Amino acid sequence: MAQKNHHQAEEQDKPTNRRIKFITGADSFGCSLKDALVSHLGSLNIEVEDIGVGAYYSIGEEIGRRVSASSSSSDTQTLGLVACGTGVGVQIFANKSPGVYAATCLTPEEAQNTRSINNANVLAVSGMSTPPDVAVKILDTFINTSFMSPCAASGGKDWDPEIQSFLDGSLPEMAKIGKSSSVGEQPSCAICSLAKNREYSPVEIMPGGSMKIVRETPTSAIVRFKAGSVEPAHHHTFGHDLVVLNGSKRVWNLTKSEAYDLGAGDFLFTPAGDVHRVKYFEDTEFFIRWDGHWDIFLDEDLETAKSAIDKEQ
Secondary structure, eight states, X not given: OHHHHHHHHHHHHOGGGSEEEEEEEEOTTTHHHXXXXXXXXXXXXXXXXXXXXXXXXXXXXXXXXXXXXXXTOSSEEEEEEEEESSSHXXXXXXXXXXXXXXXXXXXXXXXXXXXXXXXXXXXXXXTTTOOHHHHHHHHHHHHHOOTTOOOGGGTTSOOOHHXXXXXXXXXXXXXXXXXXXXXXXXXOOHHHHHHTTOXXXXXXXXXXXXXXXXXXXXXXXXXXXXXXXXXXXXXXXXXXEEEEEESEEEEEETTTTEEEEEETTOEEEEOTTOOEEEEESSOEEEEEEESSSOOOEESSOHHHHHHHHHHHO
């Protein structure tokens, strides 16, 4: 029976059996890559509704909402394509709509896995990490992979019957998520869910901070700082992207003589080598992503940092 369901799912979701339409959009960091992929979709004679460029959170939410509203069509398979600096921010907000399964993919293998295993219907890509030629391969793989088909995670073979049965049963369970919630409950975003029931390790060099690695390559983590904490001026050998999940903070980029006030939903990219100092005004949690191994080099001590912040405020 599981084998039969496997073939039924393939026939249902094969791109050749239903007309494909993509709804696309990006923020300023992802617009060039998005435009290249829209051009590629045009060369494949795939219909595209491009909503243009905007803040990553509004673009992600709008595309998620439109894909969700279009999911009931029987003759058209509506998919989403979103791009921002990392591909993470747009994914977070696309996933806030029921029936939307957005995934950030940095390789064709990840696109293949998320279509086969998760039945993903929105592809998120990184404008800062992914060259156009690689992104085209990711997009082609996303289009041409059907739910429960052989993929990198299955070793290129059909799934075992037990796993096929689980995947087939996952669709109705997944469809229930996000449609309703109990009074007082707030739906969790995908990144926040990663933080549940995980142990956080103290950041010894930064009092008040703790972090949990959630992915090794490229490295990603969820970081927490207590209200009033200060990160003394420091730098890294890697650039890093962060998205604030809750709380508020101010970042002083001393290299560029700029300051940024960040709250929930805000994104910031700090280039490699830029010296920066941070003050947390509330208990704050953020998602951070960087390439390479973690390192940190202090450019001042904690008391010097606090004194500099007190003088400015």
